[in-house]
Amino acid sequence: MAIAYDIAMKEAEPELDGSAPVVVAEDLRKTFGSHNVLNGINLSVNRGETLAVLGRSGTGKSVLLRLIIGLETPDSGSIRIHGQNIVGLALDRMGEIRKKMGFLFQHAALYDSLTVAENVAFPLVHHRKDMSGSERGERVKQLLAEVGMEGNLAKMPSDISGGMQKRVGLARALALEPEILLLDEPTAGLDPISSGEIDDLILKLQRERQMASIVVTHDLHSARTIANSLALLDQGNVVIEGTFEDLQESGIGFVKEFLKQS
Amino acid sequence: MSDRGVIAVEGFNPPIPERRSEPMPSVAGSVTGLVNGFFEWFGSLGIFSWQVFKAAVTPPYEWRELIRQLDEVGSKSFPLVALAGAAIGVIISLEARYSLTRFGAKSMFPATLVYSVIQVMGPIITGLIVCGRVGAGMGAELASMKVSEQIDAIEASAINPYRLLAATRILACILMLPLLTLAADASGLLTGWFAQSLVEPLSFHQFIASGFKGATFNAFLPQTFKTAVYGLIIGLIACFQGMRTQGGAEGVGRAATNSVVLGSLFLILADVVLVKLILVVFP
């Protein structure tokens, strides 16, 4: 009995083991019609680590993030979150896993009928029924303050700029204190000061909460600051994965070209 | 996840058949395309309905959203439905007086009006009006949420969009349609009586007493409650068309149009079956 219990515990909480990767993707392939977007992607992210995904527009970076949170289904390959393969999981089972994940969409995808504060409160309203209204209000203010948006609680998403929408989207992604953070171009459309603040926030979350993050970005400076490892995508493949220095020292033509242009 | 396929399946429009070198097969090709599109549409509708049903019967129940939708469907349609009912009452009153006088059956007027409004016109007019107002609204709202990734955002927040968005809207339509039908009936009877009483004095009390004389519940209740099925059709089609939308603003417009066109079409087709069924079950 005791042994069986131990095994069950291990399966339920593998993330307690610091060395086990939190997100693992193996040989992911995805096509839309006849368009091959991803041709066998492998990646893995541990607790407290950040992976930056780089690549030109249209190489499938957003599709990769959508696969990891189960919004798209891969044609083949597997995605493991805390050791569990999520491919083919029913919606409500997937929901249990998604509660531990925060997702920032490339275009923020704020609910346009709700105010900024209601957008951030949305996950709390649905999943933290134990919270009182005033506790929730406090939490929303605190989340918005973390992304520098505390002065815009009552505004509608259509009345704020794209960069501000992204920051609200980030606050919403952080609402349930996720263990895994997936960010699609969090600093695109932000001024350098705000982007620096977002980078600091990501570093802080990584340090204090041991969050595992995958960040799609075009900003090499930011990638270098926040990421333990960088992956460069081209034509559906990871061309190279490693530290910024690994990329710099690589002899691959495309990598050199990419670093030079950025 | 296989169960996500529903939303992503291509539209009702059949795929454009491939060009062939021979001239003849293009007709056969487009027919095949049409038939394929038709079955594909029904197949996805079936899977969608199953997803919504599963989500609706398992907790958590989305009471707040349901109440919001009840209000949305009910209060937005009420003035329109009452107005349409009023117009129908006057029309039937005028027509009935003319025909009944010709056949010397003027005493049948109250019963004719009551039966025409409650059994025939009230339900179908309510159904079509709500389909136009609510079907288009829901179709467009969900479609715009779909193309701006808001439905994906709901799903990414670990909330089942079939439960939060579709089940609540469909249930609101099912519950509200019979009530709105009663409103249309009441308003039709009132204006029908009023139009008649301008020509020939007749107290409302007399009119009702003679109109409902000998009537049983079987004559009226099934006709009123069958509109719950209209509600199911309106809500289901609008949510389905909205949540599978693809392709920007144009897709949103298409979803709204399709919600209304397909909704009213299926509503009338369903009525054929429902009328026959009610005649058999409640003779």
Ligand SMILES: Nc1ncnc2c1ncn2[C@@H]1O[C@H](COP(=O)(O)OP(=O)(O)O)[C@@H](O)[C@H]1O
């Ligand atoms: N739902 C979809 N249907 C068809 N094609 C898609 C879909 N989603 C993405 N694509 C295609 O996949 C490719 C990669 O898109 P995306 O991941 O958004 O690129 P990016 O790297 O810029 O984020 C693009 O060519 C896009 O057109």
Ligand SMILES: [Mg+2]
């Ligand atoms: Mg992208």
